[in-house]
Amino acid sequence: MKPVDILIVGVGGQGTVLASKILAQVGLDMDVTVKVSEIHGMSQRGGSVVTQVRFGQEVHSPIIQKGHANVILAFEKLEALRWMSYLAADGQMIVNDQELDPMPVIIGAAEYPEGIIDKLQDALNNVTVVNALQLAEKAGNIKAVNVVLLGVLAKELDVPEKVWLKAIEKTVPPKFVEVNKRAFQLGFREAV
Amino acid sequence: MKTLLSGNEAIARGAYEAGVTVATAYPGTPSTEIVETIAQYDEIYSEWAPNEKVALEVGIGASIAGARVLVAMKHVGVNVAADPLLTFSYTGVNGGLVLVSAEDPGMHSSQNEQDNRYYAKFAKIPMLEPSDSQEAKDMVKMAFAMSETFDTPVMIRTTTRIAHSQTPVELEERQEVGIKEYVKDPKKYVMIPAYGRMRHRFVEERRLRLEKESEASPWNRIEWGDRSIGIITSGINYQYVKEVLGHASILKIGMVNPLPKQMIIDFVSRVDKVYVVEDLEPFIEEQVKSWGLKVTGKEIFPRTGEFSPELIAEKILGSAAVKEAAAAVSEDIPVRPPVLCPGCPHRGMYYVINKLKLKVTGDIGCYTLGALPPLEAMDSCICMGASIGTALGMEKARGEEFSRNLVAVIGDSTFMHSGITGLLDVVYNKGTTTTIILDNRTTAMTGHQDHPGTGYTVKKEETVEVDLAQLVKALGIRRVVEVDPYDLEKVEAVLKKETRAAEPSVIIAKRSCALLDKSSRPAMVIDQDKCTGCKRCMKLGCPAIALDGERVSINYTQCNGCELCTQVCRFDAIEKAGEQ
Incomplete structure (x- = not known):
């Protein structure tokens, strides 16, 4: 497969870490060099979180430079806007059309920017908007938003579907495998 | 075959392959996963020590007794362990000892960004620094050999990006090295001045040998x-x-x-x-x-x-060397700081503290997040365990009256770590400080590790569960009250009573971390006909409560059904979903 740099951004608690685990497993199964960087601890308590996944023949830095990400997988709209400058000129933005208000917005100290999806579409060439929450509900668990989004990402990567499903089996606790497979397939087939 | 390991997992694997039989740590980001991973190996005794000083002391004992030992901590943990470390440099080892210092430039989850390379220079011991997980594993193995060859503890320094980045690692088999013979050797291990002077000369001579080693080291x-x-x-x-x-x-x-x-x-x-x-x-x-x-x-x-x-x-x-991005962000984007989770048992306590306008000396843990808006319920936060001593110092500087509106707030794990001695000072030196132990039954911020108060070891074996109330009573505290932090009325009554008391008191606010509480409760909804938009519920600082124009609503994907908002609402406008 081609070298690819993927930035997964979202809100602590949304499941970005599990998504990156599945993604890393896919890279291993495709026999490329994989490096993943994530931050544990404080930011996982509802803060802005970013996980970086790099696939390639030779990868040095585990973190992606600004303007270099081939794909940004944004679990939340505001986070898509925040990390937009990391996207390469021909990169793909996949954004979950979900709004989670950060505390400054909740308490009225800041405003949640209006029309984020329009702004992303104006600024970027390739934007895919997904209602992942709706699809996760359809799959049977609102927490499966992360795997729905992986399904959407899967369409951008040159990896057979069965490799993804196998990676989900290897990574997710047994009792959640079926719901996550459903979520993946909904993202893969039904999201626009 | 190569496998993907974080730096922390690779260090754990290196310890396993090097034949380590004892591992000890106190959890701290970004070091926590090292001993968490080692605990999965049956061949290695592993433990969460109550703090880093004890962890290193256990490590020293195991080393003197002949075992290979790994001790892990975050950068500020080395401050706590610095006392044994600086003298352990003198005694040197029997079985090899490797101390991992996981540092946090950028302060992703720390109170400072100190550079612990100075500790290695200060203690005159070698320090290795890996650049990826493979090196982390290989260096750990080599560090054990170096420790035994040069009769010295060896430090390994990582930073967050090494500790928490996963990179490919080639796994190897474990080498059983066994336990070295133990021989009583007071001139080496009893650091009275007469023997210490001899060992200091050894340390200086070892320093010169290590300088030569560095010139030949394959790592340079x-x-x-x-x-x-x-x-x-x-x-x-x-x-x-x-x-x-x-x-x-x-x-x-x-x-x-x-x-x-x-x-x-x-x-x-x-x-x-x-x-x-x-x-x-x-x-x-x-x-x-x-x-x-x-x-x-x-x-x-x-x-x-x-x-x-x-x-x-x-x-x-x-x-000019920096690549142009697809698009730049031109507007101000609201920051998204971390927050107390929905259903967090700390939230109710801070709400009442604010209502009573109390001053708070804080401590290190999830509850430090109470310092941020809108709660902003913290006046100081320095290091693990500092809340209680700081509160006593404030009382001694400004008088007992000041202490009537002051509380020290500390978590259960932090209290075990280094709060006990602070409380002892309050009792001994006639303070009247009120200490609140936020007992959420875990070490939450670092990812839910057990501690002496949970009743389980790092290997999830049952053990003695230290009773916090009995412990503080034994220190000499006569006023000890347990309260459920979800019960706001009770919390308020207790806080008023205990801060008024002219003697030291401890309030134990006991309820499991919301992330560990697996009971599923229905989300709350706001009855828009009853809601007056007074925004009282928003003072809780709950991320599930959102403001849309003048309308307050609850995000069902976030709400955990703790009902604190129901308790603070004066218009009965907040109810369980499905009950309206």
């Missing part, structure tokens, strides 16, 4: 490239330099203490311009400059924060 190497530009670097910055300045000549330092002086002198003499690329302090740079060499470092690089590939490119090559 030159990768020749373009001779017009030379980079001296270590750790994660080596990877960043390879990424953006792959053409340059690079002196990669893996053994950062002591430095390979002659190798550096040779390198500098054979390239035109030399940069030292290191986070935080000019540890390498100052030494290199002290040898009369001309290098560039902190003249262009910051001493604060974490480096990145683009920062290195920009400082050395100029801003």
Whole structure:
């Protein structure tokens, strides 16, 4: 497969870490060099979180430079806007059309920017908007938003579907495998 | 076959392969997963110690007794363990001992960004610094051999990006090295002045041998490239330099203490311009400059924060070297700071503290998040365990009256770590401080580790569950009250009563961390007909409560059904979903 740099951004608690685990497993199964960087601890308590996944023949830095990400997988709209400058000129933005208000917005100290999806579409060439929450509900668990989004990402990567499903089996606790497979397939087939 | 491991997992694997039989730590980001991973190996006794000083002392005992031992902690944990460390340098080891110091440039989850390379220099012990997980594993193994050869503890330094980045690692088999013979040797292990003086001479002689070792170390190497530009670097910055300045000549330092002086002198003499690329302090740079060499470092690089590939490119090559992004962000984007989770048992306590307008000396844990808006319920936060001593100091400076509106707030794990001695001081020196122990039954911020109060070991074996109430009573506290922090009325009554008391008191607010509480409760909804928009519920600082114009609503994907908002609402407008 081609070298690819993927930035997964979202809100602590949304499941970005599990998504990156599945993604890393896919890279291993495709026999490329994989490096993943994530931050544990404080930011996982509802803060802005970013996980970086790099696939390639030779990868040095585990973190992606600004303007270099081939794909940004944004679990939340505001986070898509925040990390937009990391996207390469021909990169793909996949954004979950979900709004989670950060505390400054909740308490009225800041405003949640209006029309984020329009702004992303104006600024970027390739934007895919997904209602992942709706699809996760359809799959049977609102927490499966992360795997729905992986399904959407899967369409951008040159990896057979069965490799993804196998990676989900290897990574997710047994009792959640079926719901996550459903979520993946909904993202893969039904999201626009 | 290669497998993907984080730096922490690789260190754990290295310890396993090196034949380690004892591992001990206190959890702290970014070090926690080291012993968490080691605990999965049946061959290794592993433990969560109550704090880093005890962890190292257990490690020292195991080493003297002949075992190979790994001890892990975050950078500030080494401050706690510094007392045994500085003298353990004198005694040296029997079985090898490796101390991992996991540091946090950029302060992703820490109270400072101290540079612990100075500890290695201070203690005159070797320090190795890996650049990826493979090196982390290999260095741990080599560090054990070095520890035993040179009769010294060995430090391994990681930073967040090494500890929490997953990179490929080749696994090898475990080598059983067994336990070394134990022979009583007071001149080596009893550090009374007479023996200490002898051991200090040994330490200085060992320092010279280690300097020679560093020159020959396979971890210090030159990768020749373009001779017009030379980079001296270590750790994660080596990877960043390879990424953006792959053409340059690079002196990669893996053994950062002591430095390979002659190798550096040779390198500098054979390239035109030399940069030292290191986070935080000019540890390498100052030494290199002290040898009369001309290098560039902190003249262009910051001493604060974490480096990145683009920062290195920009400082050395100029801003033209940084790639154009698809789009820039032109507007102000609201920050998204971490918050107390929905259903967090700490929230109710802070709400009442604010209602009573109390001053708060805080401590280190999830509850430190109560310092941020809208709760802003914290006046100070310094280090693990500091809340209680700080509160007593405030009382002694400003008088008992001041203490009537002051509480010390500390978590259960932090209290076990280093709050006990502070409370002892309150009792002994006639303080009247009110201490609130937020007992959420776990070490939450680092990812839910057990501690002496949970009744389980790191291997999830049942053990004695230290009774907090009995413990504080034994220290001499007569007023001890337990309260459920979800019961706001009760919390308020207790807080009023205990802060008024002219003697020390401890309030134990006991309820499991919301992330561990698996009981599923229906989300709450706001009855828009009853809601007056008074925003009282928003003072809770709950991330599930959102404001849309003047309308307050609850995000069902976030709400955990704790019902605190129902308790604070004066219009009965908040009810369980499905009950309206």
